[in-house]
Amino acid sequence: MAEDAVGADRRVRWYRQMVEIRLFEDKVQELFMGGLIQGTTHLCQGQEAVSVGAIAAMRPRDVQTNTYRGHGEALALGMAPETAFAELMGRVAGCSGGVGGSMHLIDTKKGNIGANAIVGAGLPIAVGAAMAFKLRDEPRVALSFFGDGATNIGTFHEALNMASVWNAPVVFLITNNLYGEYSPLRTTTPIDDLARRADPYGMPGVVVDGQDVDAVHAAVSEAVERARGGGGPSLLEMKTYRYRGHSRSDPAKYRPEGELDFWKSRDPIDLLGAKLKAEGKLNDPDQTALREQAQADIDAAAERAAESPYPTLEETRGYVYAG
Amino acid sequence: MAEDAVGADRRVRWYRQMVEIRLFEDKVQELFMGGLIQGTTHLCQGQEAVSVGAIAAMRPRDVQTNTYRGHGEALALGMAPETAFAELMGRVAGCSGGVGGSMHLIDTKKGNIGANAIVGAGLPIAVGAAMAFKLRDEPRVALSFFGDGATNIGTFHEALNMASVWNAPVVFLITNNLYGEYSPLRTTTPIDDLARRADPYGMPGVVVDGQDVDAVHAAVSEAVERARGGGGPSLLEMKTYRYRGHSRSDPAKYRPEGELDFWKSRDPIDLLGAKLKAEGKLNDPDQTALREQAQADIDAAAERAAESPYPTLEETRGYVYAG
């Protein structure tokens, strides 16, 4: 999938993926309110271009780590919505047999080697995967997705320093949605452009429009191929926004009047939709049809997932220790 | 002591302090080899200008944290050599009653609020002291001394980020002696000028000649007074060198031929001595006499320290919990 040139059908596929992620997350919110999904959820509506554009820059044997807010990456990597829903409902059909839940959509066969609930923990893990590739002289690259808030914790610093001094084939990707939980970036971080945090490691840092999937794809592709070619790691900052609160039923009262509307005016799905329409590649009726089809698929996937049984303790014992 | 203008007698005092530190450390090495000091020692011969110049920039109620290589700071802050020797020998007359040892020369009454054996641990502690001053609106500043290797651990990043976002009155001081234990800076750190690590926190970073006590004093004074005036934290990198191995009896085989000689050709004591001589403030015979007096004092201090008894378990029980 990742090899072909960036052509029309591919960008139509991106459009479809973004719509799927959007509708998946909306459905999760609905199921959470209904009690079929419990505990916590961290949704990514508004950030779809980051997940889809960056994942599209990966080649088949590349890998990535992401976070508790990783549904977008998991789906973009090809996890079936039914499998994801089943995990969120704690069912055996889930990617992690139901023991992981919303924060751990993982599928190593698809290059998804980790969704972490600890802020910053995924970065060194990605560096480790990259070092394994490097030590075996494999032309593979590791990506790490994390948030703006994660750039303030020690593992961010330690991971970027190691990656650079070892010239590891890894790309660090900040999904800067302007908030860490309820705290605006400015209250926890003394600078606005987090890409500035690349320089002390002697690596390139790039600010990217995270609403424009083409821009995301171009920037990540360049960084990934540089890493693959032995050019070393880089840090990319995706400027984007999460439409929902941080988690669960957070009303996000901490956001200033009008901020949400401003970002919705640059909705990543609408932006690509407008381009595809202008380019005559996907007109309005097509977009509507695609969306309706996606909605039907999501609803059906959720229903099938709900039919999967809960795991028994015995079924999960083998998850603790490997034989 | 800290208020008077930088005049002759003050710099003569710095000269004497640097000589005292040098001879103290030489004596420690001798006592370690002789078994009177056990465990480990981390000596700072060659780095005296950093300790003396920076400490001289502090005002009476300012504080600092340092490390296991903190003998220079402790003595510059006015700890009696006898008290320091007693601590290194594990005697009751030591600053920590003998339970701390070489890595923990602490005297809170002199503003020495910590000598830490964990790399990087002193930085957040200094930020905490600075925040206490700030919350009470006291015009006090906290310094933190640490090494080049410590700039790779998470606490460095976390401390600088917090200090900047809170505008804490703290000054971070890297004693860059080119090695972290047996590892040359370049093998663990992708850049040469560590002052570059200030920018991502939006704070000034300055490279300073750590062999020139006047340069150190000027740079640290500026940073300390900026912090005191509400101008926020800064990061200073002192370029210097440790003449001895990392610790104990490390032969430092990892150092390239000639490196030690190069640095000795810019010995901080000789540099200030030459200036004072040229300025007609301290001629050769005076320097010789001063050195001989200092040697006599150091030898006497070590002898008196050795007469102090070892602590009993009972005497130290109260050190664990405060009443």
Add this chain to the structure above:
Amino acid sequence: MSTLAEAAPAESGFSETELTYRDAINAALDDEMAADDSVILMGEDVTSDGGVFKTNAGLPEKYGRRVINTPICENGFMGVALGMSVSGLRPVVEIMFADFLPTAGDAIVNQLPKYRYMSGGQFAVPVTVRVVSGGTGRFGTQHSATGESWYMAQPGLRVVTASSPGSAYELLRAAIRENNPVLFHEHKGLYGRKGLVRRGAVAELGRAAVLREGSDVTILATLLMVERSLAAAELLAADGIDAEVIDLRWVRPLDLDTVSASVRRTGRLLIAEEQWHEGGWGASVISQLAQDGMPWRAAPRAVSLPHDVLIPYSPPLEDAVLPSAERIAEVARAQVGP
């Protein structure tokens, strides 16, 4: 049933009010911050909307810059708290999930408990760490820990747990007044519980609380397991078994006198713990009593998290791994015998 400790007549100066566990913690913070300007509160998102678990409502408005929002860096801000504590402040640090305590591992193991010692007693380190612990939340493997026993072996620390609104209030005030670092454990499954709070009271350091007197078996518990033990005691009463229930409260120091006196009467000890038995306070209590030659009427037992099992997200599975009142009662019945 409500607890004896709380049911006790309010001493002079105490006003009894019913509060939720959440509000009891808020009241303790408020009372200590009002009583002492050097007390400050810090942690992630503590200033926004009462904080993640809404325990801090109103405090930012009332105490201004004494409530500090931190970046995400547990080890770093724990070190900051230490620096504040040796500079005249009494910081209370909120750790949003007990699972994040190990992120601050160096500060907790090498700094807070040793800082005074390394200096030969020059410092006091009055830091209180509020740790939100426990399961039932469906938060999964990385967000459901009870860290109450992780650091119990460390001299220099105190470790305490709160099982009810009343004890949360009195113990948190005691923790904040203590001149040494205290890990104060709250349970996220208890925030909504209501109970009597003796506003103004401060708990005694190192004292367990006998919540229900009984003669057949002593059930020793902490946090959420306390109410489940009390429920188990009711089930047992229906079978004519008279269980004594003790809230251990302090994991360091352990109140072996209270536990030992009870077990000498009942001859049977049952540990109810939301943790794995190895390396925990339950094992330590049993070991100490065995070393003291306790004359058991029946072998001591423990109801703990299942061996070699981690905490799952899947709701029915999480319920299955957490010790229940029924399970506690069942094991007690086996101990007492027919």
Add this chain to the structure above:
Amino acid sequence: MSTLAEAAPAESGFSETELTYRDAINAALDDEMAADDSVILMGEDVTSDGGVFKTNAGLPEKYGRRVINTPICENGFMGVALGMSVSGLRPVVEIMFADFLPTAGDAIVNQLPKYRYMSGGQFAVPVTVRVVSGGTGRFGTQHSATGESWYMAQPGLRVVTASSPGSAYELLRAAIRENNPVLFHEHKGLYGRKGLVRRGAVAELGRAAVLREGSDVTILATLLMVERSLAAAELLAADGIDAEVIDLRWVRPLDLDTVSASVRRTGRLLIAEEQWHEGGWGASVISQLAQDGMPWRAAPRAVSLPHDVLIPYSPPLEDAVLPSAERIAEVARAQVGP
């Protein structure tokens, strides 16, 4: 006396050689790295001059880039090791002092043991962490910890300790071959010790070793306390007391079968541990035996680090706080009685 395990006739394929503890570790690393290209060694200063404790001599020259020098960032490079392990490598990570393990607390508590579980068993995490632990070095409060019990409660981990050159060699090889994270504890006071090593042998997972058979009391120990227990047994023999000495070896999983069988014969258990008793393996073993209704001939006892005392630098004081052979013998005598 040397250990039974080591004195045992070398099985076919084993060549017995006398090595120091330091060189036995070096030999185990060398043999595993030679046997499997996916085994790598990483840590601070591991490449320079054999590393800080000279355990790695010759390995950088022999294995080139498979020996990786890390910056100072324990939590970070522990995460790197995890990432390597789920990508086909078998990293061995050196932690220079056990005291630095808490710096990597998140990796050890939330990542290594839970990574497989969170994924529903998709990964194996073959990471070995070599932890240099223990006192006698005059390194003071922040450099003398034995972290052997810190993480013993954590499902997903294995924890093992090496008390002699022979066991260090066989246990380290077993740890590296294990498909789950293993915390392998070395004792810095033992590096110079000489002993027989069965080159080629690999220890069995979870098995304790009976080093000396006896009928009057079972002394259970790890690390440096093993040789001190063997010395105590000699002192006791002089008094006509016949002590059995067991090297526990594995703290997780605990080999309760071996210990229990021994104590059922001797009726007396004495724990010799270089740690505080609370929250440790000693308390856990006593608790388990008590729950199994062990018929004690005398109450179990423990010789541990003194309660509420930290490790001092002052040489005579450090000697005073570490359990000695004399102290172990003294307590055993009291247990056996006149």
